[in-house]
Amino acid sequence: MDVHEIIKDIKGQFRLFMNGVVSQSMREKGLDYKLNFGIELPRLKEIAARYEKNHDVAQALWKENIRECKILAGMLQPVETFYPEIADIWVEDMRYPEIAELTCMTLFQELPYASEKAFEWMADDREYFQLCGFMLMARLLMKGNQLNERAEAEFLDQALTSLQSEELLPQKAAATALRKFAVQSRENSKKINRLLAPIVKSDKPGVAVLASEIKLEAEYWH
Numbered sequence: 001m002d003v004h005e006i007i008k009d010i011k012g013q014f015r016l017f018m019n020g021v022v023s024q025s026m027r028e029k030g031l032d033y034k035l036n037f038g039i040e041l042p043r044l045k046e047i048a049a050r051y052e053k054n055h056d057v058a059q060a061l062w063k064e065n066i067r068e069c070k071i072l073a074g075m076l077q078p079v080e081t082f083y084p085e086i087a088d089i090w091v092e093d094m095r096y097p098e099i100a101e102l103t104c105m106t107l108f109q110e111l112p113y114a115s116e117k118a119f120e121w122m123a124d125d126r127e128y129f130q131l132c133g134f135m136l137m138a139r140l141l142m143k144g145n146q147l148n149e150r151a152e153a154e155f156l157d158q159a160l161t162s163l164q165s166e167e168l169l170p171q172k173a174a175a176t177a178l179r180k181f182a183v184q185s186r187e188n189s190k191k192i193n194r195l196l197a198p199i200v201k202s203d204k205p206g207v208a209v210l211a212s213e214i215k216l217e218a219e220y221w222h
Contacts, residue, residue: 007061010051010069025038037068044068074107082107082111087108087111092129094132100128100135104132104139108132109143122158128169130174134170144184156178158174159174159178160178171210192215193218
């Protein structure tokens, strides 16, 4: 089958498993895709498993303003042909946190240059680049990736800055990455507690609460 046929076949699968209730609920929450079949993740993984990874198919799927197409694009994209500049184009095109989160999980964390991109994106001013940067860093830390001294200093600086910012999506993602860093070791946990001590007293209530939660979690694990 050529690319067009495969895409048509995939969309046929989507129609079979459409969930109108979930789709409607997402629309009410402001997710205004051109099309949203409301298919849940386990079912999307099943659909993806029926097809071989294919660069052209994944790129074509990503270009569609359809929720399920974008999610499947990350699942069907081969790592070898997903160059750094394409990663930037995909992030630039993101509009919803769900797509950022799932693409980090299914594709970005598997890239050989994932760590470089995490740092590059965390330092970017644009909301979705920062969001993906912190989500990706959280995934890498969960996989057991250790940061050297310089990388650690850079990560903590970026994460603590975002934690105190007004940008809610990067703020929450930075908090998640800090949690993952804190539970890696007793030493990390102590470091996070020390760095969060002044932030817990922040005059921004949301920031103070978030910092307190991370601190408590770090103390619980170690």
